[in-house]
Amino acid sequence: MTPKTLVASLFAGLLLVATAARADEIQVAVAANFTAPFNKIAPDFEKETGHKLVASFGSTGKFYAQIKNGAPFEVLLAADDETPAKLVKENAAVAGSPYSYAIGKLVLWSAKPGVVDDKGAVLKGGAFERIAIADPKLAPYGAAGVEAMKKLGVYDAVAPKLVTGETIAQAYQFVASGNAQLGFVALSQVLKDGKIDGSAWIVPADLYTTIRQDAVLLNAGKDKAGPVALLKYLQGAKAQAVIKSFGYELAK
Known part of the structure; x- marks a missing residue:
């Protein structure tokens, strides 16, 4: 039985024991x-299941x-796979529930055309005053940005110009x-209708550790139909089509 089949079986079992007589208001933490x-x-999920999402x-x-x-x-829809695994190990989440809902892609982006070239050479040229990044201690995409710069050998030169946001959303802003x-931001933040406004370099995957984003059922939701239904829904064709449209890869 594959890991994906095991997860599906777990969710099916949890759905059977969960209380499904009423719609749930689901508290979701989203990267x-x-x-x-x-x-x-979210709107399609709420329409199809009757549950309400509070994200x-x-x-x-x-x-x-x-x-x-x-x-x-x-x-929890995390931006890594380490945090969900840690929560399971610490008995704060349901064992067997984590699975990868998306594989993220890192991009070096400017809101203006012509600033970022398609090979990222701008990092070595240094013709900029500030470069934004999410806090690498809190945000996996920030950690990936640091890793990429170190592999390129530009981190020490660029470090004095770094502006750090608490989240990848703040770095984007x-x-x-x-x-x-x-x-450095997530491709999903700048890809709209298959195009990127401004200028960007999609960072090669071999320059940073794979950003495997895992979902996990937390203890507060283990006996409720809604949270389990959400995790199952995210594995469905409709949700996965949306995920892919924002530039993510799907886990195999």
């Missing part, structure tokens, strides 16, 4: 990079701290507003 896809998926968007590291401090989240000329 900031997944904001746009989630907001597109919070932020950094995975901050969500981890909040969950450990008793925040009533029932589902720094660039979008012009407070930073360029920055």
Whole structure:
């Protein structure tokens, strides 16, 4: 039995024991990079299931701290696979429930055309005053940006110009507003209708550790139909089509 089949079997079993007599209001913690896809998926999920989603968007590291401090989240859509695994190990999430809902892609982006070339040589040229990045201690995309710069051998030269946002959403805002000329963000944030506004370099996957984004059922949601239904829905064809449209890869 494959890991995906095991997850499906687990969700099927949980659905049988969950209380399905009423619609649930599901508390979901969503990694900031997944904001746009989630907001597109949410209305269809609510319409098809009758459950209501109450989503919070932020950094995975901050969500981890909040969950450990008793925040009533029932589902976590993380920006990595380490945090969900850690929560399971620490008995804060349901064993066997984590699965990869998306594989993220890192992009070096500027809101202005002509700033970022298609090979990322701008990093070595240094013709910019500020470069935005999400906090690498809290945000996996920030950590990926640092890793890429180190592999390219430019980190020490670029470090004094770094502007750090708490989340990847804040890093995006720094660039979008012009407070930073360029920055490392998620492809999903800048890809609209298959096109990227401004200028961008999709960072080669071999320059950073694969951003495998895992979903996990938290203890607060383990006996409820809604949270389980959401995790199952995200594996369906309709949700996966939306996820792919924002530039993510799907886990195999």
